[in-house]
Amino acid sequence: MSSIKIELRQEDINKIKEICTSFGNDPRELINVLHKCQEHFGYLPAEVQEVISDELEVPVAKIYGVVTFYSFFTMTPRGKHPISICMGTACYVRGAETVLEEFRKELGLQVGQTTEDGKFSLSSLRCVGACGLAPVVMIGDKTYGRVAPDDVRNILKEYE
Amino acid sequence: MAKERIQIMVCGGTGCTGDQGEALLDNLKLELEANALENSVNVVKTGCMGLCSMGPNIKILPDNIIYTGVRPDDAREIVSEHIMKGRRIERLLFTDPGSGEKLATEKELSPHRKQLRIALRNCGIIDPESIDDAIAHDAYEALATALTNMKPLDVIKLIKDSGLRGRGGGGFPTGIKWEIAFNNKSDVKYVVCNADEGDPGAFMDRSILEGDPHAVLEAMAICGYAIEAAKGLIYIRAEYPLAVSRLNTAIRQAREYGLLGTNIMGSDFSFDIEIKYGAGAFVCGEETALIHSMEGDRGEPTVKPPFPAVSGFREKPTIVNNVETYACISPIILKGSEWFSSIGTEKSKGTKVFALAGKINNVGLIEVPMGTTLREVINEIGGGIRNGKKFKAAQTGGPSGGCLTEKHLDTPIDFDNLIAAGSMMGSGGLIVMDEDDCMVSVAKFFLEFTVEESCGKCSPCRIGNKRMHELLEHITKGKGVPADLERLKNMCHVIKDTSLCGLGQSSPNPVLSTLENFREEYEAHVTVKKCPAGKCKDLMEYFIIAANCVGCTACARVCPVGAISGERKEPHVINPEICIKCGACMEKCKFDAIIIQ
Incomplete structure (x- = not known):
């Protein structure tokens, strides 16, 4: 399922169990459970899904199906500074594609990948609702508006 | 209620907040404190004021002056000049892009002149985190009216008569939907608010939730009263943190005030609201998919009927309405169906x-x-x-x-x-394009979205859209042939006719409408292999205008692949076979001799 093999510590397992219990181990609360787990671990590796499967008594295949269905859930850890380029229509018509291309070149990453040092990850999202600032880039919680390809290098420098 | 004399409303929409709006808010507070004015001037973070491109925006009440493009550093001048001396700061006033005129008040503002705010009535006017402020602007008055003076069927009749149609895209008459749910007797029914706004380039619903959350809570309670449901669910994406936090605050406050919970306002009607989180899937805007997602499953749509109003969440009668639809309910109750139906066109009211x-x-x-x-x-x-x-x-x-x-x-x-x-x-995204936009690329952009968001359940949508996207990719790369256009059109019709849900049935629309309206642009791509808008990189050629070229050799030196040749002081030429279209030569040329064709 996932290329990265991790070993969960007992406290991690307990945390997952605690989250499941807080939703009454109700399989219909699966999405809420996944949200809480991703909040805690930063991503949803196969090993976490397996524990959830035992707790909620839901086949792990179904959990995997749900995790991969929704774009918000991820099975790979995100970078310390997750970069999201808005590819909503407003940003697109104002040149978001060229900005994305520049980030790809500068970081040597494809969308959905994380740098080897775990510092940056690159993703695209659909509309952050700041169309007045288009094109928009988000790094962590910080919003950059009216970004031109030439600004990319300077933006990345802020995180050196 | 705040007893302060002056209020500074700072736009708390996503655009303004993302553009240092928070810092501005902090600076304003600090400046007021520095001048011992914190008790007589109140700084309020409101919802979106709607002037997103000019942000961050602030409005000063009671003067009703709007300042746009306010930087955090401007806080000092605003306090010392406007607040303390009552002088307007001309440079921060909105400039009309047409006339260049400076406009100060909301009424004067050109973007506001043609507008009529019903759903957005309180956005940018109230403090969305204060229920008192909302109540001072008539929140929950419609609920009180419904509970004391109206029977459930009266409410349904009023909404039917108003002609309100669902704002989420489909345009189904809201009153009829409510009536179906009312007529389906069941011990448990649900009222769902669809706040899963997934349309790229649209932020109406989140702005309403961020700016006036009580409008939605109140309307859901009214709907609950009308269809005899006791439980409301708001389905919202986790990616909207501000909207989620304001909703949570609003629900907590409404419970404290007895406006949600058991025996609302002393009546025997009980209703409570819970938030359900989506996780980013466009198809979940479709009501059956949304319901499956709320049940913890993949958000895949199912065949209707049964309609959710008959059998929805946990197989119970369920009303799914969109945020903006709910936001229209209370004014209709308070002002009457005739008032609402007097606005708009014959079949689209409000x-x-x-x-x-x-x-x-x-x-x-x-x-x-x-x-x-x-x-x-x-x-x-x-x-x-x-x-x-x-x-x-x-x-x-x-x-x-x-x-x-x-x-x-x-x-x-x-x-x-x-x-x-x-x-x-649709839900209300309106994206304007100019002569520089290539319509084939725009169609491709939307299909890319559909391909990504197709849930994969039915093959016309899953495979058909992928094939269409490949064809468009071909065309924009200059590998298309004229027969591709007919092929595209046929595929559009097949996908429209055979897909299971609204997403698939409507996904060919961007292609069909651009094919219809911009046929010549498609033809230019497949016949002469040109992109008239100059957007498709693979179809462009860099070209040196001999008359402008002085033969300085700068371009030839910067070309990474050696595609430019020519003698010193003689016009140069680009070999299109070698050129990789990087644009370095054009950037270097000081004589505007290099153009794209």
């Missing part, structure tokens, strides 16, 4: 909120009566096309909609006219 964006001067959130023309929206509210370029198309309905062109500029915007024009109302 107003519509649009997120106006793209190549337009005044990007922002607007609300106009149904029947307003595209020309009025673009020129009078939007302040015309940016940089004086020529209007080419307006896209409505997002990935499910189509493009409106110059010939549609004077068509009144309503549900039926948009469908007749090959587009649809």
Whole structure:
């Protein structure tokens, strides 16, 4: 399922169990459970899904199906500074594609990948609702508006 | 209620907050404290004021002066000049993009003139985190009216008579939906608010939730009373942290005030609301998919009937309405169905909120009566096309909609006219494009979205859209042939006719409408292999105008692949076979001798 093999510590397992219990181990609360787990671990590796499967008594295949269905859930850890380029229509018509291309070149990453040092990850999202600032880039919680390809290098420098 | 004399309303919409709006808010507070004014001037973070491209925006009450493009450093001047001396700060006033005139008050502001705010009535006016402020602006009065003076069927009749149609895209009459749920007797029923706004380039619903959350809670309670449900669910995406936090605050406050919970306002009606989180899937805007997602499953749609109003969440009768639809309910109860149905066109009543964006001067959130023309929206509210370029198309309905062109500029915007024009109302994204936008690429952009968001359950949508995307990719790379256009058109019709849900049935619209309205642009791509808008990189050629070239050799030296040849002081030539279209030569040329064709 996932290329990265991790070993969960007992406290991690307990945390997952605690989250499941807080939703009454109700399989219909699966999405809420996944949200809480991703909040805690930063991503949803196969090993976490397996524990959830035992707790909620839901086949792990179904959990995997749900995790991969929704774009918000991820099975790979995100970078310390997750970069999201808005590819909503407003940003697109104002040149978001060229900005994305520049980030790809500068970081040597494809969308959905994380740098080897775990510092940056690159993703695209659909509309952050700041169309007045288009094109928009988000790094962590910080919003950059009216970004031109030439600004990319300077933006990345802020995180050196 | 605040007893402060002056209020400074700071726009707390996502655009303004993302552009140092928070720092501005902090600085204003610090400046007021420094001048010992913190008790007489109140700083309030409101919802979106709708002037997104000019942000961050603030409004000073009771003067009703709006300042735009306010930087955190401007806080000192605002306090010392406007607040303390009562002098307007001219440079921060809104400049009309047409006349260059400085406009100060909300009424004068050109983007506001054609607008009528029903759903957005309190956005940018109240403090969304204060229930007292909302109540001072009539929140929960409609609920009180319904509970004390009306029977459930009276409420349903009123909504039916008003002619309100669902604002989420489909345009189904809201009152009829409620009636179906009312007639289906069941011990448990659900009222769901669809706040899963997934349309790229649309931010109406989140702005309402961020700016006036009580409007939605109240309307859900009214719906619960009308259909005899006791439970409300708001389905919202986790990616909207501000909206989620304001909703949570609003629900908590409403419970404290006895406006949600058991025996609301002393009546025997009980109703409570819970938030359900989505996780980013466009298809979850479809009501059956949304319900599956709320049940913890993959958000895949199922065949209707049964309609959710008959059998929905946990197989119980369920009403699913969109945020903006709910936001229209209370004013209808308070002002009557006749008032509402007097606004708009024959079959589309009331107003519509649009997120106006793209190549337009005044990007922002607007609300106009149904029947307003595209020309009025673009020129009078939007302040015309940016940089004086020529209007080419307006896209409505997002990935499910189509493009409106110059010939549609004077068509009144309503549900039926948009469908007749090959587009649809959708949730309200309105993206304006100019002469530099390639319509083939735009169609490809939307299909890319659909391909990504297709849930994969039915093959026409899963495979068909992927094949169409491949064809468009081919065409934009100059590998298309004229027969591809017919092939595209056929595929569009097959996908439309055979897909299971609204996403698949409407996904070919961007292609169909651009094929219909911009056929010559597609033809240029497949016959002479040119992109008239100059957007498709693979179809462009760099070219040196011999008359302008002085033979300085700068371009030849910078070319990474040695595609440029020519003697010193003689005009140079680019070999298109070798050129990789990196554009380095054009950047280097000081004589404007290099152009793209």
